[in-house]
Amino acid sequence: xxxxxxxxxxxxxxxxxxxxxxxxxxxxxxxxxxxxxxxxxxxxxxxxxxxxxxxxxxxxxxxxxxxxxxxxxxxxxxxxxxxxxxxxxxxxxxxxxxxxxxxxxxxxxxxxxxxxxxxxxxxxxxxxxxxxxxxx
Numbered sequence: 001x002x003x004x005x006x007x008x009x010x011x012x013x014x015x016x017x018x019x020x021x022x023x024x025x026x027x028x029x030x031x032x033x034x035x036x037x038x039x040x041x042x043x044x045x046x047x048x049x050x051x052x053x054x055x056x057x058x059x060x061x062x063x064x065x066x067x068x069x070x071x072x073x074x075x076x077x078x079x080x081x082x083x084x085x086x087x088x089x090x091x092x093x094x095x096x097x098x099x100x101x102x103x104x105x106x107x108x109x110x111x112x113x114x115x116x117x118x119x120x121x122x123x124x125x126x127x128x129x130x131x132x133x134x135x136x
Contacts, residue, residue, distance in 0.1 A: 008058040030059035034103025043123045045106055045116045052114060084129040101130035108134035
């Protein structure tokens with residue numbers, strides 16, 4: 001996929017999200033900065049990273065945020081440790097793990113300017129199993 005295709009400005013235009021595939025692509029791109037739109041204060045990173053979040057403000061076209069605090073995520077996949085284990089990643093090439101971990105990617109950002117692990121320690125700790133995706 002071209003870099004240009006990975007920006008919400010293009011992928012999340014009104015025309016682009018008119019189809020279910022287009023909407024899914026927009027959501028996938030926007031999930032990279034999912035902490036910007038989390039509705040709980042504990043999981044929201046907008047205040048600290050407003051400029052980074054504003055780069056993806058086109059994502060708001062999707063309507064209400066879909067990335068909620070970890071409790072709801074856990075209902076979808078009760079065992080993140082299993083999904084992100086070597087065998088879990090092998091089952092689906094890591095797609096399940098990527099989907100669940102992407103909204104908390106700031107917890108593992110190598111660039112400390114965007115790393116939220118210290119401020120969101122309890123939320124990030126719930127996603128420790130995601131480390132396998134970001135270790136390289």
